[in-house]
Amino acid sequence: MSRTKTAPGTRRSRTRRWLVVALVLIAVIGLLLWILRACAPKPPPPTPPPTPPPTKAQSADCPDVEVVVIPGTWESSARDDPFHPHANPKSLMLRVSSALAQKFPANRARVYTIPYTAQFRNPTNLGDRQADYDVSRRQGYLRTAGHITEVNKRCPITTFVILGFSQGAVIGGDAASNIGNGRGILNPEDEGLVIGVGLIADGRRVADQQNDIGPNPPGVGAEVALGGFRNLVPGITMNGPREGGFGTLRDRVSGICAPGDLICDSPTVRNPLRAVGQLVSAASNPVHALYATPKYWEYNGATATQWMYAWAVGVIDGAPHPKHF
Template identity: 65%
Template sequence: MLAAVALLAIIAIVLVVLWVQGLRGGAPQPPGTSTTPSTPSTRPEAQSADCPDVLTLVVPGTWESAADDDPDNPTANPRSLMLRVSSALKEQFPESRTEVYTVPYVAQFRNPTNLNDHQADYNDSRTQGYKRAAGKIISTHERCPLTRYVIMGFSQGAVISGDLASAIGNGRGGVLPAEDADLVLGVGLIADGRRQPGDQRDITPSPPGVGAEISLSGMGTLVPGITMTGPRTGGFGSVRDKVVSICAPGDLICDAPTVTNPLGAVNQLLGALNNPVHALYATPRYWSHDGATATQWMLGWSQNLIDAAPRPAHN
């Protein structure tokens, strides 16, 4: 028993080192009590002229944002993976068609094994990202009741985005009223740390592993500041069919080994040290679908959703 616990601890520490060396990770369980989504609410026939038809909410990954970044023109990290998608959408569509909003949050991951690392804890980072993303949806819906939503994220941002989708789809946490969950057009996740194969539309090639936060959820708060939150309660609920997930085989953030075989898990984690799959979703090296990289695929998917979205009347 003690040997198994020790191996699990090794897995957790190795995963932390991998994240801090260049991989990235997840987000927190949304608060609130689940309710069953119902039929769409009674909505007005028109909304304010300054309301976009679609809000495209983009959540960057670890080290790709900052708490004070400009959500309309983010510059915290010019190499942010999601900028390849959001910048193209801003060029293609007028603001009246879609507002492209990049959630500004601390986006850090402190290495607890390094006393000189003064970054924000992962728990604090993902909590801030979730609250800010949820707050943008809440404020938009209050002002623009006919606006639809496309939600996208990478890595830590993918878990935040997935948690938002889970909250909305299960009528939890007050992000959107349960009866308005149909306003969500789609949710796109790249390297989701809480990924469960089959819980959404998995875009091939799709590996069999689970997200690191699920693989290591039995460890709870073993590593200070890094809580492995496990699977999402209720999955994605009523928006399940609108969620797409991209995960490259061998990316330990979304394709993690299970702890039913601790020794095998340790070996796979150690083997990933020289295989930086997580950082290369903008290339076809580890993941591509019909010749498209992950960012190219996500761009085409989101473009189609925005093109086909309803065009509500304005007053």
């Protein structure tokens, strides 16, 4: 019995056909798998961790309100006691801060006076050994900002009232401007914790950028008037107006400026060197030094310090009463 032999050409053709079929099947299977993957329901994205609820209570040693007071030039010292300031018993801000400390218990409104150098060297007097204005102002600002940040970290629902006079008003105003414009000290979502800012004789004052109380003179703060000569005198940098003003805090800022007080009511400057000398002497001139009397500023019969005290009392009375544990 004989076998039929398959031609070699026929075997090769059959092999090629099976190879083609196999490749087609692989391609079809791959396509089906791809379609199945594409059409399969995707797993949900990972659930983000839950946002912690807002703090509704804080430690019993936290005050409801922290009153941050920044004295003016020659009214403080770097080593003064923040709770019992005594560097200058005649400090203008003591009239306000002492009265507030007597009015409210510390757990309702704790009064903290920023201790800082509070000096202003006269560049025209070679014998003046005081600290430069830049050095004093920077120290005051860093201590103010650091204190507010520290209190907020320990007492996250304590509210703040900021009060300042003269150089202290520049420092307090700068802190308020940075908070209101989201530039630090507090997180932007915490800017509402600053419930009031009171500034007397602010050297960076621009009329109508705050609630101007009583007489509203047409001039600007000395740092604004001299802002175009920013670094003319070493150690006395004139920063000009505050960028963004007071931002979201604008309606919570109250400013007082007596007409003729060159610190906050400066005219257009034509001779900058002469103006710097006037600026130094302006810190002790009668208009600037007598805000506790009605001689140069009064409103409805109140002196500047009386008005600021009454205003601060109203702000504190209206402040929240957070729970404590």
